[in-house]
Structures are given as C-alpha cells and as structure tokens.
Amino acid sequence: MEIEHLEIDSTAFGGNVLAIHGFSANDDLASAERSYVDKYRPMYVSCKVPIDALAEIAALEQHGFNFVECQLRSTIRLANRHDTSKFPYVFERVTTEDALADVLKIAGATFVDDRFCKDPRIGKPASSERYRRYVEKSFKTGDEAVYRLCDPQTKRTLAFKTHRYVGDDEVLFLLGGVHPGYKTVGLGVVNEYFEFNELYDKGIRKGTTHISAANYPVFNLEIGRLGFRVVAAFAVMRKMYG
Numbered sequence: 001m002e003i004e005h006l007e008i009d010s011t012a013f014g015g016n017v018l019a020i021h022g023f024s025a026n027d028d029l030a031s032a033e034r035s036y037v038d039k040y041r042p043m044y045v046s047c048k049v050p051i052d053a054l055a056e057i058a059a060l061e062q063h064g065f066n067f068v069e070c071q072l073r074s075t076i077r078l079a080n081r082h083d084t085s086k087f088p089y090v091f092e093r094v095t096t097e098d099a100l101a102d103v104l105k106i107a108g109a110t111f112v113d114d115r116f117c118k119d120p121r122i123g124k125p126a127s128s129e130r131y132r133r134y135v136e137k138s139f140k141t142g143d144e145a146v147y148r149l150c151d152p153q154t155k156r157t158l159a160f161k162t163h164r165y166v167g168d169d170e171v172l173f174l175l176g177g178v179h180p181g182y183k184t185v186g187l188g189v190v191n192e193y194f195e196f197n198e199l200y201d202k203g204i205r206k207g208t209t210h211i212s213a214a215n216y217p218v219f220n221l222e223i224g225r226l227g228f229r230v231v232a233a234f235a236v237m238r239k240m241y242g
Helices: 007-013 029-040 054-062 097-107 124-140 187-201 216-226
Strands: 002-005 017-021 044-050 066-077 090-093 144-150 157-167 170-178 206-212 229-240
Touching: 002 029, 007 017, 007 124, 017 029, 044 054, 054 066, 054 229, 066 216, 090 187, 097 124, 097 144, 097 157, 097 170, 124 144, 124 157, 124 170, 144 187, 157 187, 170 187, 187 216, 206 216
Parallel strands: 017 044, 170 206
Antiparallel strands: 002 017, 044 229, 066 206, 066 229, 090 144, 144 157, 157 170
C-alpha cells in the first residue's frame, strides 16, 4: 500500500488530498491512516479498488470510506483514419497561452457528471478548478498534449482533448470536453474522430481511458458508438476529514 499526495487536487480543493494505491484487505489500514493523518492532515483521501474486490471494499467501509463512483477502464484500437472532410473545423495542438485560455474556459464549465462536482463536500467550483489545473499540466508537461477543435472562420474554440503518450504507439486519454453552448450538435464524436486521426497519423495504435459509469453520454458515445471495449471496473472510495 502506498500513499500519494495529489498536488493539483490539494491546491484546487484548498486542503491536502491523498490517494491510496495497492490497497489489500490484509493491510493495516488503521496504522497507515494514523501515519498519513499525522503527516498530511488531509481533507480528502481516496482509494480505487476493483469492483469485485469485496473484501477490500468492506475493509475501507469499516474505516469510514464511502463509495462515490464506479469507474470503467476501456481501450480502443486505432486501425484506420476517420473521414472528417465534411466537418468545417480545424483540430490543432494548443501551443499559445491565448488558445489555452479558451480551452480552460471550457474545462471549467463543461464537466457536470464527475464525482467531485456531485459531492456535496466538494462542489462545482472546486471541481472546475481541478479540471482547469489538469489541463494546464498537460499544456506544460512534455509527454502530454492539449488539442482544440476550432472554427477556422471565427477562431472560436468549440471543444478540446488532452492525452498522455505512454509508449511509441499508445496513449492514455485524459480529458475532453465540448463548449457548453455546442453540446447538442454532435461535436463530441467529431472531436473524437479528429483526435483519433491525429494520433493515427503519429503512429499511435492503442488508447486507454477511464470514465464514470454514471456519465451516460460519454459511456454511450465511447462504448456504444466509437468501439471502446471495457477491460476493468473499479469502485472509487473516499473519506473526508475535518
């Protein structure tokens, strides 16, 4: 079992946020808790375990952790390009602060189905700040990238995607969102197609992502339409302090 201090989450939430990794029901969680509480004085601690790890879930519940999300891991094979010729948009890497500012506005407003904005102990403002900071991280980190879908006529940013390169031919999909004013016109799938083409042209052939099972629009888009395949499911447990 390892304890990780999440710097971005801590800054966004205004208190120390930790994540427990590799937890087993045989671990001495009481002792570990005393240690991390003494060291960090956390406000929020989470632990993600396989959804069928009932002994681990029960052990976490006995120590005051509550279930907050069923998270799915899914993968996709990028075997070909998609025809995007009928869509009058440009998909480009974000390389300037001005373009990043447009993306950050979307990142701060578009997410409404995540476990943080729905959590009464966290709420929408802190959740929005968290997403903005993770997009900023992708902009500044060498193995990550921020892309935007924009209208070449108006230069308006309509959607964005971020991902991390994890090998010569593989990425981890991170965040993606559509401008709140354009959510009902089908830009979600268009945004995905443009990103897939960008990655395919770079030699990427596999992508992995994590989504909440409660995010029905994204679930239906990725699993039902785009061909993602679920490979694992997790129970996300959290405990609040103070």
